[in-house]
Amino acid sequence: MPVTLTIEKRDAKNNFIPIWSTTIDPKSRIVNPSVLKSPFKTVTIVENGKASDHVDIVILGDGYTAGEMDKFHNDVATLTAELFNVEPFKSRKSDFNVRAVETPSASSGVNKPHPGVFNRTPLSMSYGAFDSERYALTYDNRTVRDVAATVPYDYMYILINERTYGGGGIYNLYSTVAADNKFSPYIFVHEFGHSFAALADEYYTSDVSYQTPEITVEPWEPNVTALFDPAHLKWKDIVTPGTPIPTPWVKTEFDNFSYDIQKERRALRAANVPETEMEQLFEREKQTSLAMFEKSQYKDATGAFEGGNYFQFGIYRSAQDCIMFTRNKQEFCPACRKAISEVIDLYSE
Numbered sequence: 410m411p412v413t414l415t416i417e418k419r420d421a422k423n424n425f426i427p428i429w430s431t432t433i434d435p436k437s438r439i440v441n442p443s444v445l446k447s448p449f450k451t452v453t454i455v456e457n458g459k460a461s462d463h464v465d466i467v468i469l470g471d472g473y474t475a476g477e478m479d480k481f482h483n484d485v486a487t488l489t490a491e492l493f494n495v496e497p498f499k500s501r502k503s504d505f506n507v508r509a510v511e512t513p514s515a516s517s518g519v520n521k522p523h524p525g526v527f528n529r530t531p532l533s534m535s536y537g538a539f540d541s542e543r544y545a546l547t548y549d550n551r552t553v554r555d556v557a558a559t560v561p562y563d564y565m566y567i568l569i570n571e572r573t574y575g576g577g578g579i580y581n582l583y584s585t586v587a588a589d590n591k592f593s594p595y596i597f598v599h600e601f602g603h604s605f606a607a608l609a610d611e612y613y614t615s616d617v618s619y620q621t622p623e624i625t626v627e628p629w630e631p632n633v634t635a636l637f638d639p640a641h642l643k644w645k646d647i648v649t650p651g652t653p654i655p656t657p658w659v660k661t662e663f664d665n666f667s668y669d670i671q672k673e674r675r676a677l678r679a680a681n682v683p684e685t686e687m688e689q690l691f692e693r694e695k696q697t698s699l700a701m702f703e704k705s706q707y708k709d710a711t712g713a714f715e716g717g718n719y720f721q722f723g724i725y726r727s728a729q730d731c732i733m734f735t736r737n738k739q740e741f742c743p744a745c746r747k748a749i750s751e752v753i754d755l756y757s758e
């Protein structure tokens with residue numbers, strides 16, 4: 410069946426305005442219908458039914474040698490289990506299929522320009538995207554798509570055989586994660602939130618490679634708001650009754666602490682210390698902020714908590730904590746859970 414592809418751009422009022430459109434007919438002679446004969450081996454991790462009415466996830470691996478394929482299978486199984494341990498994925502697991510495709514590398518590990526470790530791998534995964542040391546992406550879209558097309562898929566994840574903290578997630582493109590870090594389970598679920606449900610980052614104290622514009626329009630992501638109109642809060646149907654909007658929380662204390670941690674983080678990376686030291690810093694950050702959050706009166710409420718989407722002020726999130734905000738808990742806030750469920754509904758019957 411022909412489909413219409415439309416590219417839309419946001420205007421000053423945040424309305425999506427079509428700027429270009431075309432019809433794609435799969436039966437057109439300019440579409441090559443010959444079946445892709447993939448040379449790659451595949452593994453099925455979760456199988457619940459037809460691709461047409463399930464969410465199909467394909468997991469690729471980069472920087473794994475042929476001798477490390479058992480490790481790849483293990484990493485895929487461990488991280489997939491993490492995702493299905495977090496709501497709403499947990500209760501919607503029967504709506505998913507998960508398959509993996511093997512692309513063995515000649516050597517172990519991927520490209521890491523910041524510490525001066527250079528590698529060529531089949532999928533060209535590399536740290537240092539946009540010169541951010543933890544941002545790991547590949548720009549070789551053609552290769553990645555050909556490999557992924559070995560199996561039916563809607564969403565793609567690329568595991569990298571590395572210990573160094575890192576990953577990335579771009580809406581409707583793919584997510585990536587370093588498989589061997591202490592915080593890999595967190596990164597895996599967090600980045601999937603970006604690529605699967607267009608979730609915004611809810612954090613704002615750490616360095617990012619984006620320039621944040623002035624807040625003039627409501628952000629379009631489902632889990633953050635500029636709260637221009639509190640009476641029409643984006644997630645007002647799930648706010649806990651009796652919760653003030655905006656919602657008080659231990660913000661000043663958290664901000665002071667968190668900006669200090671980020672200073673330490675930059676110093677550790679600059680000194681190129683072993684990864685265990687970075688993991689220890691993140692663990693200390695986690696334990697301290699968990700204790701801090703316990704003191705908030707509205708710690709379990711759904712409301713509008715200031716700080717998010719790389720802004721310390723003027724942007725609000727739905728709960729005090731969320732996996733899009735901190736590494737504290739493997740849990741999405743109510744606004745994130747709602748957005749993820751809506752995407753699952755699009756694919757499942």
Ligand SMILES: [Zn+2]
Nearest residue numbers: 731733742745
């Ligand atoms: Zn959230």
